[in-house]
Amino acid sequence: MSRRAQAYIRLSALQHNLQRVRSLAPERKIMAAIKADAYGHGALKVATALADADALAVATLDEAMQLRWHGEQRAIVLLAGVQSLDDMRTAAEQKLQLVLHDPSQLRLLTELEPVWTLAVWIKLDTGMHRLGFPPEQAKELSVLAESKSNVNLLGWMTHLACADDLSHPATTGQINAFKHAVSGLHGARSVANSAGIVAWPETHQDWVRPGIMLYGASPLVGGRATDHGLQPVMSLRSELIAVHTLSAGDGIGYGQTWTCPENMPVGVVGIGYGDGYPRHAPSGTPVLVDGRRVSLIGRVSMDMICVDLREHPDARVGDAVELWGEGIPVEEIAEAAGTISYELFCRLTGRVEIIYSP
C-alpha cells in the first residue's frame, strides 16, 4: 500500500546546489548543514549525495552518531557542542568536531582525561545573542586552547542574525566585530550561512556553512531559489481523492470559512496538517493539480485539503497534485502560511513517504 503523500527528493538537485555554493564561494571549504535529518530530506541519503562537501554539520550528538554508524568518515561538526563529560568522551572517540560556546564546556574540557583528544571550534557571539563567547574573550580562549595538549583548536565561528535581510545594518557590524576579535589568532574562520553565501561575500572567509540553499530554497526574505540559480530538491505530492460539484452558497470544510460563490467543481486532496502541510495556509494558497495552478479553499484538515477547480474543470480523482516543489516554489507556500521554508521541510511527518531519485 503506498501512502497518499510523498516527498520526492531529487539528489542531482542537491548536487547542483552544492556546486552553486562552490561557484558563489570559490576556493572555500564547505560544511554542509544536515541537522534535523537534513531539513527533513533524510540525513544519510543527503550526506551520501553531498560527497563533495568537505564536512558535515549537525545539531545533536545523536545526529552525528547516526552518520558515524553508517560509515560516514568525513569531519562532522557538532554545532552546539556537548553538555556532559560522557558526551564529550563519545565525541572524542568518534572524532567529532565540537563547537565550544559556553564556559560550562570549558570546565568539561578540564575534566576530560588526557587520553582523549578533541578538535574544537570556538564560537563568538557577535550579535545573535544566542550561543557564543563575548568577542573580547577570543584572545584568552585562544591561549587556553593552545595550552591544552589534547585540544586541537581548528578555528573560530560566529553566526549571522539578520543576513536574510539585505538592508539590515547588523550584518556589517557582526562581520567587523568578528574580524577584529580573531585578528592575529591562529585557526580557520567560519561565518557564512546560506544568506551569507548568496548575499554577503565578505562573510565567506575559510569555511562556509550552507543549509537551506542546498535544499533548493532561497535564504533571503522574499527571495526565490531561482534568483540564486538553485534547484528545488523536494517535491511534495499527493493526489485528488474526490471531486464534487457544489452549489452556490455551500460552505467548505471545518468552520465553513469559504463559501462557493457559484455552482462549481471542488477537489479534495489527500494531504493535510497530519502530513506536515501547514494548517495556517489560507484560502488562496496555490496548489498544482495536474500541472495547473488552482487555489486552496477552506481550512486545512488533518488528512485533506479542498481546492477550487473552476480553472481546471476536467480534473479527476487520481490526478497528481504538487503542494510545493518544481511547479510551486516552497517559499511561496511558506509566505502564505506565515512561516519559512525551513519549517515546512522540517515538519513533514512520518506519514509522508520519502522517495529518492537520482
Ligand SMILES: *Cc1c(COP(=O)(O)O)cnc(C)c1O
Ligand atoms: C543551521 C546552521 C547553518 C545553516 O543555516 P542556513 O540558513 O540553513 O544556511 C549554519 N550555521 C549554523 C551555526 C547553523 O546552526
